[in-house]
Amino acid sequence: MGLRPLRIRDAVAWREVRLRNADWLRPWEPTNPEAPLFRTGLGPYLAMTNTLRREARHGSALPWVVTYEGRFAGQLTVGTIVWGSARAGQVGYWVDEALAGRGITPTALALAVDYCFFVVGLHRIEANIRPENVASRRVVEKLGFREEGIRRRHLHINGAWRDHLCYAVTVEDAPEGLMARWRRAAGSPVANAPDWAVSPEVASGGVPYRAVPRSAKVTHPPEVPRPMWTGDG
């Protein structure tokens, strides 16, 4: 599996997977209270992609496509990134139902968190999950995120403001990185596949996945995400 930046040319694959997965995603997908979630045109994709790419250019989001066997499999976005004294972001993700249960999302999340901690220089990643979403809670629990409490009416989902459990991990919780921990613990075929380290294109724009030595100076705001969004169409 891999992580790579969201591209305009993913539009057709994105729409096909999303329409096929509408019932799968509806109970969990954040919604704009004023706009429908699933539409057949490419407008929603272009609007989402333009927004995310603009946020990425400003260092406030890292929006990735999750790929499996080279194909579009889902999305993982670290958004709401704040700098200053917080250096924190919130993660959201989904995967095609046809590919569920293979460890794809925890592998993608472990890669993403390691990238955020050791390349971008974030300190804390949060995942806010509806208490009813057992599958998503398993993803973060398997990676060792800490459950920190409930956020009342945190996000608008499927027609109402929903409570969410807040899970988080900080860099001190995983000094060796989440991927190393996940590979040791998982026995997951995806986590242990030989290709993840070479194919994830986490940074893309020619920047391979790599951990920066902990002594390395991290720039602020981050320089790393920027190459992801140049020359991409």
Ligand SMILES: CC(C)(COP(=O)(O)OP(=O)(O)OC[C@H]1O[C@@H](n2cnc3c(N)ncnc32)[C@H](O)[C@@H]1OP(=O)(O)O)[C@@H](O)C(=O)NCCC(=O)NCCS
């Ligand atoms: C949550 C989600 C991203 C998990 O992705 P995944 O790649 O299937 O993750 P995993 O393979 O680690 O499976 C996680 C859990 O899903 C459940 N699961 C396993 N196989 C499954 C299947 N075929 N169908 C549905 N759920 C399954 C299990 O509870 C599993 O936990 P376990 O490993 O302890 O048994 C995915 O279920 C999804 O996209 N759901 C809809 C959108 C969503 O909920 N997004 C998150 C919002 S917070």
